[in-house]
Amino acid sequence: MARVEISCTVLQVLMACTRTFPLPEVPVVGGTAEQRAQVAAELVDFDEQIGTERLFLSEVRFEPLDFEGLIHLTSRRIALDDNLDGGRLDHVLRHELCHALDYSEDLAQIDQDFFDELGEAVAGAEDSRIDEVSLDARSLRSEALATYCGVGALAAFATAESCAEEAPQIAEIAVWLTEFVWSASRYDTLLDWAPAVHSSWFAAHDLRTYDIEADGTLQPPNGLAISGSIGEASSTAWDDGITDFSAVVDIDSGAVLSVALEDIEDEKDMWWDLGDPPGGIECNYGGRPRGWLDGPAAAWCTVEFVGLGRSDARLLVMSDSDLEWRATTNGCALPGYELFVARGAVWTAWIEDATVKWSEVR
Ligand SMILES: [Zn+2]
Numbered sequence: 001m002a003r004v005e006i007s008c009t010v011l012q013v014l015m016a017c018t019r020t021f022p023l024p025e026v027p028v029v030g031g032t033a034e035q036r037a038q039v040a041a042e043l044v045d046f047d048e049q050i051g052t053e054r055l056f057l058s059e060v061r062f063e064p065l066d067f068e069g070l071i072h073l074t075s076r077r078i079a080l081d082d083n084l085d086g087g088r089l090d091h092v093l094r095h096e097l098c099h100a101l102d103y104s105e106d107l108a109q110i111d112q113d114f115f116d117e118l119g120e121a122v123a124g125a126e127d128s129r130i131d132e133v134s135l136d137a138r139s140l141r142s143e144a145l146a147t148y149c150g151v152g153a154l155a156a157f158a159t160a161e162s163c164a165e166e167a168p169q170i171a172e173i174a175v176w177l178t179e180f181v182w183s184a185s186r187y188d189t190l191l192d193w194a195p196a197v198h199s200s201w202f203a204a205h206d207l208r209t210y211d212i213e214a215d216g217t218l219q220p221p222n223g224l225a226i227s228g229s230i231g232e233a234s235s236t237a238w239d240d241g242i243t244d245f246s247a248v249v250d251i252d253s254g255a256v257l258s259v260a261l262e263d264i265e266d267e268k269d270m271w272w273d274l275g276d277p278p279g280g281i282e283c284n285y286g287g288r289p290r291g292w293l294d295g296p297a298a299a300w301c302t303v304e305f306v307g308l309g310r311s312d313a314r315l316l317v318m319s320d321s322d323l324e325w326r327a328t329t330n331g332c333a334l335p336g337y338e339l340f341v342a343r344g345a346v347w348t349a350w351i352e353d354a355t356v357k358w359s360e361v362r
Helices: 010-015 033-050 086-105 112-124 137-149 153-159 168-180 201-205
Strands: 005-007 018-022 059-063 069-072 077-081 210-219 223-230 244-250 297-305 314-318 325-332 338-342 345-352 355-360
Touching (some): 033 059, 086 137, 112 137, 112 168, 153 168, 153 297, 168 297, 210 345, 297 338
Parallel strands (some): 059 077
Antiparallel strands (some): 005 018, 069 077, 210 223, 297 314, 338 345, 345 355
């Protein structure tokens, strides 16, 4: 039997009290069947991540709006523009749910100075639609909370460990969100990644700038094809007239195998269909998800924190045991990261100390 809460305001008492429901039971009205199903799924997910029966709403309704979404605080109703779909629909709904949770528990008031600072960052962002002057301080704090909470639970867990090349407030707000918003999240379990590092003879080339592709292979056994180009900057190889290089090396020892690159047969994965991990997470170029639909898979992904900039890339992993994307410890971007598959596993390669290195991700 579901718990039902009644919330009344003075105005509403004159008419009727607003009946509210735990998120999985909130009526979804208007829109298409597809839109309603997507909202229902996101409500269930949000409820699980914050802790069940923590937030109660009366309704989520699709209607024509001049903006994307709105939370009506007195009636505890979320309005969504009926043109929303796909990832944008999830994002806007999550943003409004975060506002609702904030006002329900006064979350942004816990650390007012911090949220005042974040509110300024959000309002000052380049394409901000927030008018800092017209919002009171409490509303601006809520806007900051909803903006960063809106990227979702996995993004918060992935960025909670600070990385070198990003604004320090990113990890601060991420940690805060894991504690005060996503307190029941299944993403709480991070994959403890301790890279078992292999490296190749390319150190001899004194690589400083590079463009590398590593492909796991079936033939020859343990053969790893590496090719790339050597940049101009301070490369002794460049001085010797060498600009491109390729080799097949043993994936364990890094020793060069006497196999021509064209004789290599790649191990096929299913990465085209994998899609990015859920939430405001983007995995591009060498970091796009690689692996198999039924796992394992890995990706190097960034998160946009409006007003604070984009995070460094983080390593995310989908294991074949629970098919759930997870953040990793030691997950900060490695220089020149690339993903490849070999031996039924996903590996990442990178360049460090002018050496090509690689490690299985698991
Ligand atoms: Zn908002």
